[in-house]
Amino acid sequence: MEIKNEKITSRxxxxxxxxxxxxxxxxxxxxxxxxxFIIYRPYGYAIWEEIQHYLDKKFKETGHENVYxxxxxxxxxxxxxxxxxxxxxxxxLIATIGGKEEIQDKLIIRPTSECVFTDFYSRIISSYRDLxxxxxxxxxxxxxxxxxxxxxxxxxxxxxxxxxxxxxxEEAIKETLGMLEIYNNTGKELLAIPFSVGQKSEKxxxxxxxxxxxxxxxxxxxxxxxxxxxxxxxxxxxxxxxxKFADKDNKIKYPYQTSWGVSTRLIGAIIMVHGDDNGxxxxxxxxxxxxxxxxxxDQKEEVQKKVKEYYDRLIKLGLRVKLxxxxxxxxxxxxxxxxxxxxxxxxxGPRDIEAKKITVAKRNDNTKVVIEETNLEKEISxxxxxxxxxxxxxxxxHLNKNITPVSSVDELxxxxxxxxxxxxxxxxxxxxxxxxxxxxxxxxxCLPFNEKATGVCPxxxxxxxxxxxxxxxx
Amino acid sequence: MEIKNEKITSRxxxxxxxxxxxxxxxxxxxxxxxxxFIIYRPYGYAIWEEIQHYLDKKFKETGHENVYxxxxxxxxxxxxxxxxxxxxxxxxLIATIGGKEEIQDKLIIRPTSECVFTDFYSRIISSYRDLxxxxxxxxxxxxxxxxxxxxxxxxxxxxxxxxxxxxxxEEAIKETLGMLEIYNNTGKELLAIPFSVGQKSEKxxxxxxxxxxxxxxxxxxxxxxxxxxxxxxxxxxxxxxxxKFADKDNKIKYPYQTSWGVSTRLIGAIIMVHGDDNGxxxxxxxxxxxxxxxxxxDQKEEVQKKVKEYYDRLIKLGLRVKLxxxxxxxxxxxxxxxxxxxxxxxxxGPRDIEAKKITVAKRNDNTKVVIEETNLEKEISxxxxxxxxxxxxxxxxHLNKNITPVSSVDELxxxxxxxxxxxxxxxxxxxxxxxxxxxxxxxxxCLPFNEKATGVCPxxxxxxxxxxxxxxxx
Numbered sequence: 043m044e045i046k047n048e049k050i051t052s053r054x055x056x057x058x059x060x061x062x063x064x065x066x067x068x069x070x071x072x073x074x075x076x077x078x079f080i081i082y083r084p085y086g087y088a089i090w091e092e093i094q095h096y097l098d099k100k101f102k103e104t105g106h107e108n109v110y111x112x113x114x115x116x117x118x119x120x121x122x123x124x125x126x127x128x129x130x131x132x133x134x135l136i137a138t139i140g141g142k143e144e145i146q147d148k149l150i151i152r153p154t155s156e157c158v159f160t161d162f163y164s165r166i167i168s169s170y171r172d173l174x175x176x177x178x179x180x181x182x183x184x185x186x187x188x189x190x191x192x193x194x195x196x197x198x199x200x201x202x203x204x205x206x207x208x209x210x211x212e213e214a215i216k217e218t219l220g221m222l223e224i225y226n227n228t229g230k231e232l233l234a235i236p237f238s239v240g241q242k243s244e245k246x247x248x249x250x251x252x253x254x255x256x257x258x259x260x261x262x263x264x265x266x267x268x269x270x271x272x273x274x275x276x277x278x279x280x281x282x283x284x285x286k287f288a289d290k291d292n293k294i295k296y297p298y299q300t301s302w303g304v305s306t307r308l309i310g311a312i313i314m315v316h317g318d319d320n321g322x323x324x325x326x327x328x329x330x331x332x333x334x335x336x337x338x339x340d341q342k343e344e345v346q347k348k349v350k351e352y353y354d355r356l357i358k359l360g361l362r363v364k365l366x367x368x369x370x371x372x373x374x375x376x377x378x379x380x381x382x383x384x385x386x387x388x389x390x391g392p393r394d395i396e397a398k399k400i401t402v403a404k405r406n407d408n409t410k411v412v413i414e415e416t417n418l419e420k421e422i423s424x425x426x427x428x429x430x431x432x433x434x435x436x437x438x439x440h441l442n443k444n445i446t447p448v449s450s451v452d453e454l455x456x457x458x459x460x461x462x463x464x465x466x467x468x469x470x471x472x473x474x475x476x477x478x479x480x481x482x483x484x485x486x487x488c489l490p491f492n493e494k495a496t497g498v499c500p501x502x503x504x505x506x507x508x509x510x511x512x513x514x515x516x
Numbered sequence: 517m518e519i520k521n522e523k524i525t526s527r528x529x530x531x532x533x534x535x536x537x538x539x540x541x542x543x544x545x546x547x548x549x550x551x552x553f554i555i556y557r558p559y560g561y562a563i564w565e566e567i568q569h570y571l572d573k574k575f576k577e578t579g580h581e582n583v584y585x586x587x588x589x590x591x592x593x594x595x596x597x598x599x600x601x602x603x604x605x606x607x608x609l610i611a612t613i614g615g616k617e618e619i620q621d622k623l624i625i626r627p628t629s630e631c632v633f634t635d636f637y638s639r640i641i642s643s644y645r646d647l648x649x650x651x652x653x654x655x656x657x658x659x660x661x662x663x664x665x666x667x668x669x670x671x672x673x674x675x676x677x678x679x680x681x682x683x684x685x686e687e688a689i690k691e692t693l694g695m696l697e698i699y700n701n702t703g704k705e706l707l708a709i710p711f712s713v714g715q716k717s718e719k720x721x722x723x724x725x726x727x728x729x730x731x732x733x734x735x736x737x738x739x740x741x742x743x744x745x746x747x748x749x750x751x752x753x754x755x756x757x758x759x760k761f762a763d764k765d766n767k768i769k770y771p772y773q774t775s776w777g778v779s780t781r782l783i784g785a786i787i788m789v790h791g792d793d794n795g796x797x798x799x800x801x802x803x804x805x806x807x808x809x810x811x812x813x814d815q816k817e818e819v820q821k822k823v824k825e826y827y828d829r830l831i832k833l834g835l836r837v838k839l840x841x842x843x844x845x846x847x848x849x850x851x852x853x854x855x856x857x858x859x860x861x862x863x864x865g866p867r868d869i870e871a872k873k874i875t876v877a878k879r880n881d882n883t884k885v886v887i888e889e890t891n892l893e894k895e896i897s898x899x900x901x902x903x904x905x906x907x908x909x910x911x912x913x914h915l916n917k918n919i920t921p922v923s924s925v926d927e928l929x930x931x932x933x934x935x936x937x938x939x940x941x942x943x944x945x946x947x948x949x950x951x952x953x954x955x956x957x958x959x960x961x962c963l964p965f966n967e968k969a970t971g972v973c974p975x976x977x978x979x980x981x982x983x984x985x986x987x988x989x990x
Contacts, residue, residue: 112672135613162546
């Protein structure tokens with residue numbers, strides 16, 4: 043019998059190797075001939091399309107509009123906001139030759155587009171009537187990275203970047219937190235990933251921002267992954283770029299700005315939160331293929347007829363269904379669709395047909411259920427929902443189990459070395475934060491909302507004012 | 517009364533000025549601080565999203581899959597196919613600095629991605645079982661242009677590029693012509709633009725292609741605009757990049773390749789085919805807003821209630837509807853939505869409400885019809901269809917009226933100088949084609965399918981073998 047995938051590395055043996063094995067063998071991506079730049083293969087790109095589809099709808103429902111801004115930014119423009127420049131300059135890719143001639147004002151391939159949006163806003167905003175401006179763009183950005191990993195850190199990745207301008211500070215902060223909530227819901231509703239949500243420390247915030255907020259997820263190996271950020275800029279960029287508006291009171295003011303983004307890094311999160319030793323495990327609402335139908339003995343006409351009938355019935359439900367009629371053995375197909383993490387697999391053979399039953403394999407827990415043929419629509423709809431909930435609950439349990447309160451640096455070190463979050467009372471002094479990083483390589487992932495500090499900071503012994511989550515991170 | 521737009525330049529006075537006026541005042545685009553690079557504003561980008569939505573569905577229905585390939589191409593890879601290089605090298609933007617260090621193998625910002633796709637195909641194709649490969653990518657490309665015009669010629673534009681590989685020449689040619697048919701239908705079904713469809717001459721074909729096919733549209737001023745192309749490559753790239761497969765007969769062969777693309781240039785075509793002296797005129801199926809509702813005396817509660825009711829009823833039909841409740845005068849709003857080319861405008865005031873009637877303004881011919889309130893859904897649905905058909909017919913008449921058979925170079929010169937296509941019998945000698953270009957600046961737009969050559973080529977007097985359309989072009 044034809045054998046499909048040689049086994050992949052087990053997660054417990056070598057998690058990093060397991061990860062790249064899954065990326066490659068589930069055909070999510072491939073390496074390209076441009077060092078550090080990956081190819082998003084159809085199956086990986088289709089996951090991104092589902093994420094785009096979900097988020098784009100949410101953005102539009104909340105009044106945002108899509109635009110497209112230039113790929114390249116003149117160095118002189120990029121240099122206008124100082125904190126921003128110093129954060130990004132070390133990892134920029136720069137074009138210096140155009141049409142065989144040297145370019146005077148060199149062009150930076152966008153690593154992010156705050157400058158470009160703010161520059162544009164300076165020309166189209168002049169009155170309070172022009173506010174708010176709620177723009178978003180879907181594009182790729184380039185950051186020249188020395189070491190890269192598929193979806194997690196690469197020289198080019200796909201993302202969306204929202205950039206908004208508001209008349210008041212209050213409204214801008216509301217926007218910053220509102221978009222964070224949309225990102226958080228993406229975990230609950232689409233990715234089956236529970237996020238830790240909170241503010242970033244001064245040390246970890248975005249270059250040029252007044253405040254950065256983040257959704258952080260915990261991977262299977264106990265490392266954290268920053269999955270999305272929203273930034274409140276105050277008037278810093280507005281002032282640097284001269285964006286001004288006449289307010290209702292006729293006074294000339296600088297508007298308040300935000301930006302926010304998530305990227306194809308979310309694909310990395312899906313892989314590392316849900317995957318198992320048989321490969322990818324996709325949450326059903328983000329899966330490009332939600333149900334795969336594998337015929338058994340498909341040379342028989344009754345089988346061919348039946349799988350086609352099931353396919354048509356499920357497609358009518360609006361599900362994404364694949365009928366695998368390829369010339370492979372059922373065993374080969376099982377392994378293939380397991381590796382690709384398809385949530386539900388229908389196995390349809392002559393015996394099942396005779397009994398008017400269908401065997402459904404659930405990828406998330408590798409169990410099988412047998413359903414009545416007549417109830418196909420109802421059963422599959424309810425299984426899709428069930429699988430999503432089971433995956434979310436499992437991830438939530440993993441997260442909760444791995445948040446450990448610590449009251450000494452030794453305890454913290456043990457927790458982050460083992461994997462997981464150390465929950466520490468913090469004095470908010472950057473010196474203590476830096477000390478932990480130097481000792482353990484763990485970083486302050488976020489300051490969760492609605493948590494009350496008590497006692498003292500275990501690093502310096504001073505009174506604590508914030509609760510902080512520390513972890514090693516990707 | 518507040519006045520909205522100062523008049524734009526009339527088309528007959530200065531068509532080029534009229535065009536940029538419409539681009540700017542309909543808020544489709546703006547210039548950026550990166551010379552030659554434009555900003556796609558929300559209203560312009562939304563048109564592109566409608567085009568994407570239509571085409572992406574067609575591509576997927578015909579078995580194509582989306583991928584995303586690297587933005588930058590190492591010069592060494594780009595140089596592999598000689599004809600291709602010489603076509604694109606003069607207009608490339610090149611990155612030479614990454615992370616503050618000089619890059620050894622310089623990186624070309626993609627002007628098109630044949631090289632990248634073929635290089636990838638060389639690694640994933642090895643058997644006839646791997647064929648066909650039908651990939652497409654939505655992205656932006658960069659071509660360093662000296663003179664630029666919004667949507668028509670710019671240093672960066674948005675497009676899709678399909679790249680496919682096939683086991684046989686026959687199948688590849690079928691793909692090339694099949695995609696051309698999809699593009700042609702986009703004109704009929706979405707853009708209300710009739711295209712002239714045919715093959716490009718050797719002189720005008722794509723760098724590296726064996727054959728190029730095109731859809732060409734005739735603008736209001738009588739100039740032609742190439743709106744999309746499909747290319748058949750034969751095995752040229754396959755050989756240069758070493759893409760090989762074991763066929764059913766166990767022989768090692770090079771696969772046959774195609775590529776095809778349309779871009780945001782289509783927005784330029786929409787503007788110049790349909791626009792009038794009041795601004796943009798959008799065909800309803802591609803319009804981001806298909807119906808705008810303008811309340812008259814909207815301080816009155818009955819008016820507010822009624823417009824909301826109409827809005828809800830039309831949204832339920834799946835139409836894209838805008839209720840303009842902004843604090844502007846009705847006159848201002850009329851001018852605004854006329855400039856933006858919204859196909860249907862509903863005017864709803866107390867008198868209309870009392871009479872249970874609605875006044876509908878049709879943007880395409882600037883006429884008004886009065887409909888019964890109870891028939892709203894039926895009447896608007898049928899008006900949407902009617903407007904599309906009227907716009908297509910009008911454009912078709914303009915096209916047909918402006919194709920003039922010519923039998924001498926003098927006649928040809930008169931026709932192309934006046935504007936429109938000169939239909940000429942051609943000997944297929946490039947010398948004659950070049951002579952016409954030198955004399956008139958007109959180029960051979962395409963060799964239409966299903967036309968039979970008769971008589972002689974008027975340039976050289978030799979026997980004609982093809983029918984050719986010549987025109988001045990953008």
